[in-house]
Amino acid sequence: LMSETNKHGKTAKELKAERRAIQERQRAEKAARAAGNAAVPSKKPASGSGASTIVGSTSATSTTATPLSETAGSTKTTDSKQRHSLTKEINSKQVDMFSHLEITKGANTGLAPKEIHPAILVLGLQFSEFKICGANARCIAALTAFQKVIQDYKTPEGTTLSRHLPTHLSPQITYLVNARPMSVGMGNAIRHLKWEISTIDIEMSDDEAKKLLCEKIDNFIRDSITVADRVIVEYGLQKIQDGDVILTYA
Numbered sequence: 001l002m003s004e005t006n007k008h009g010k011t012a013k014e015l016k017a018e019r020r021a022i023q024e025r026q027r028a029e030k031a032a033r034a035a036g037n038a039a040v041p042s043k044k045p046a047s048g049s050g051a052s053t054i055v056g057s058t059s060a061t062s063t064t065a066t067p068l069s070e071t072a073g074s075t076k077t078t079d080s081k082q083r084h085s086l087t088k089e090i091n092s093k094q095v096d097m098f099s100h101l102e103i104t105k106g107a108n109t110g111l112a113p114k115e116i117h118p119a120i121l122v123l124g125l126q127f128s129e130f131k132i133c134g135a136n137a138r139c140i141a142a143l144t145a146f147q148k149v150i151q152d153y154k155t156p157e158g159t160t161l162s163r164h165l166p167t168h169l170s171p172q173i174t175y176l177v178n179a180r181p182m183s184v185g186m187g188n189a190i191r192h193l194k195w196e197i198s199t200i201d202i203e204m205s206d207d208e209a210k211k212l213l214c215e216k217i218d219n220f221i222r223d224s225i226t227v228a229d230r231v232i233v234e235y236g237l238q239k240i241q242d243g244d245v246i247l248t249y250a
Contacts, residue, residue, distance in 0.1 A: 018082075019083075022082055022083065112124075112175060113171055113175075115168070115171055116171060116172060116175050117145070117148065117149045117152065117172060119145040119148040119149065120145055120149065120172045120175055120176065121175075122145075123141055123142065123145045123176065123179075124175050124176055124178075124179035125179070126141070127176060127179040127180040128179040128180055135183040135184070135185045135186070136185065136225050136229060138183060138185075138186060139183065139185045139186045139189050139225060140221055140225060142176060142186055142189070142190075143189055143193070143217050143220065143221055144217075145172075146169065146172070146193060146217065147213075147214045147217050149168075149169065149172055150165070150210050150213050150214060151210055151214065153165060153168060153206075153210065154206070155206050160202045161197075161200060161202075161204075161206055161209050161210075162197055162198055162199075162200040162202060162209075165197050166194050166197055166198075169193075169194075173190060185225070188224075189220060189224070192220055192224075193213075193216075193217065193220075196213060196216045197213065200212070200213070
């Protein structure tokens with residue numbers, strides 16, 4: 001990837017050199033501004049003598065010199081645009097497929113919205129601290145936490161469970177995603193759960209609907225994760241021979 005060129009035809013090595021040049025120029029300009037602000041006139045200009053303006057003097061004026069603050073501001077704006085452009089180019093090379101492997105800043109329970117369920121708060125911390133690892137383990141843990149959210153859920157008056165429950169689950173899901181990006185399996189499981197909620201009969205009582213959804217989650221864990229994992233292993237063993245090199249994505 002390092003040898004590939006970006007959309008402007010620049011290699012990663014050239015981009016790194018540009019960033020280094022920008023940093024060096026910023027340090028030089030910062031030192032120049034510090035020296036200019038610290039400068040003081042050694043002698044007070046004589047009245048009417050036409051003495052030249054000294055940088056940092058508050059008494060002398062000049063009609064031709066460009067104020068240091070304007071020059072610094074212009075340079076700062078240019079450097080900011082260049083840094084933004086470089087950052088945009090670097091970010092464009094990031095692959096979303098590997099986002100769930102990134103180490104995030106973690107889940108902030110102190111700033112969590114009040115509607116976040118305690119089970120989701122605990123799970124978010126476990127995700128962010130890598131106490132639960134592996135796509136299957138994380139998916140099962142998330143679905144189990146959603147079961148607790150559903151069991152404690154109460155449908156507000158004037159609406160139905162099938163319409164309001166997805167809205168109630170959205171901030172729970174967002175909190176987990178902020179704790180650590182979802183794996184592909186978790187995304188599929190959440191979509192399946194939302195679909196199951198949408199098929200709930202509006203005439204069904206909340207207790208019956210919540211019990212049914214929890215059973216659906218158990219069935220999904222069994223069929224789509226546990227049993228599917230065994231089938232994948234059995235199929236994979238038929239494809240692997242002694243001496244083969246195996247690349248795992250997890």
